[in-house]
Amino acid sequence: MDHLLDKAADWIAESRRAVAFSGAGVSAESGIATFRDPGGVWERFDPAEVGTAAGIASLLRSGPARLYGFLREVLDSVLRAEPNGGHRALAALEEIRRLQAVITQNVDDLHQSAGSSKVVELHGNVLRLRCIECGHGEKLDRHSLAARLERAFGGDLGLKAILDRLPRCERCGEFVRLDVVLFGESVQDLDHAYDLAESADLMLVVGTSGTVYPAAELPEVCRQAGGRIIVVNPSENNFARLGGLFLQERSGIALASLAKRVEARVSSEGHA
Numbered sequence: 001m002d003h004l005l006d007k008a009a010d011w012i013a014e015s016r017r018a019v020a021f022s023g024a025g026v027s028a029e030s031g032i033a034t035f036r037d038p039g040g041v042w043e044r045f046d047p048a049e050v051g052t053a054a055g056i057a058s059l060l061r062s063g064p065a066r067l068y069g070f071l072r073e074v075l076d077s078v079l080r081a082e083p084n085g086g087h088r089a090l091a092a093l094e095e096i097r098r099l100q101a102v103i104t105q106n107v108d109d110l111h112q113s114a115g116s117s118k119v120v121e122l123h124g125n126v127l128r129l130r131c132i133e134c135g136h137g138e139k140l141d142r143h144s145l146a147a148r149l150e151r152a153f154g155g156d157l158g159l160k161a162i163l164d165r166l167p168r169c170e171r172c173g174e175f176v177r178l179d180v181v182l183f184g185e186s187v188q189d190l191d192h193a194y195d196l197a198e199s200a201d202l203m204l205v206v207g208t209s210g211t212v213y214p215a216a217e218l219p220e221v222c223r224q225a226g227g228r229i230i231v232v233n234p235s236e237n238n239f240a241r242l243g244g245l246f247l248q249e250r251s252g253i254a255l256a257s258l259a260k261r262v263e264a265r266v267s268s269e270g271h272a
C-alpha cells in the first residue's frame with residue numbers, strides 16, 4: 001500500500017485541478033451508517049417507502065411512527081457526528097491548493113464542518129429546509145433541526161395533528177421540507193459537478209459504491225476528459241477498474257496519509 005500511497009501523493013502534488021467525489025463511506029468513519037453495506041440504511045428501511053416523495057406521503061397517513069423512526073435514526077446519527085480524519089484531510093488538500101472542490105453525495109454537512117469551502121452537494125443537505133411553494137431555503141443548526149423534528153412528530157401522530165405541527169416557510173408560510181434529493185427527484189448542482197469533472201486533471205473517488213446515477217457518471221466523465229482517477233475504498237467497487245490507482249483502505253486512514261505525503265511534497269517543492 002505504501003508505494004500506492006506514494007504514487008497517489010505524487011499525482012495529487014503535481015495536479016493543478018484536482019477534485020474529490022465522496023460518498024457515504026467517508027462519513028462512515030463519523031458513525032453514520034452507509035446505505036448498501038451489510039446492516040446499511042437500505043437493509044433496514046425500504047427506499048421506496050422512506051426515500052421517495054410518494055412513499056413518504058403515504059407513510060405520513062398510514063405509518064407516521066415508522067417515518068418518525070427512520071427520520072430519528074438517520075438524523076440522530078448525523079446530529080451526533082463530527083468530521084473525521086478523512087474530511088479533515090480533504091480540507092487540508094484544499095488549503096494547500098491541491099483540491100479545487102469536493103463533489104459529495106452526502107447530506108450531512110461534515111465536509112463543510114471540517115473546513116472544505118467548495119462543496120458541491122448533489123443530494124442536498126439535511127441542515128437546510130426548503131419551501132415547497134416559494135423554494136426559500138433556511139439553514140438550520142443541528143439542534144434546531146432536532147427540535148423541529150421532535151415538535152412535528154413528538155405528539156399525537158394523527159395526520160392533521162402532524163401537519164399542524166410541521167414547520168412553515170419563514171417567508172411565505174407554506175410547508176417546508178428537508179432539502180435532500182429523494183429518489184426520482186432531480187439532483188442539485190449537476191451542471192457544476194459535470195463542469196468540475198470535465199475540467200479536472202485528477203479525481204479522488206472516495207467511499208462510494210458508484211451505484212446511483214447520475215452522480216456515478218462523474219468519474220467516467222473525468223477519465224474520458226483525460227483526468228487521472230484515484231479510488232479509495234476498503235472494497236472493490238465499480239470504479240476500481242477505471243484504470244487509475246485503487247487504494248484498498250478506509251478513507252480516514254488513506255486520506256490522512258495521502259494529505260501528509262502531499263503536504264511534504266508541496267512544501268519541499270517550495271511552492272505551497
Ligand code: APR
Binds near residue numbers: 026210
Ligand atoms: N472508507 C471508505 N469507504 C468505505 C468505508 C470507509 N470506512 N466504509 C464503507 N465504504 C464504502 C463501501 O465499500 C461502499 O463502496 O462506501 C461505499 C458506500 O456505498 P453506499 O452505501 O452505496 O453509499 P453511496 O455510494 O454514497 O450511495 C450513493 O445512494 O441511496 C443513495 O442518496 C444516497 O447519496 C447516496 C447514494
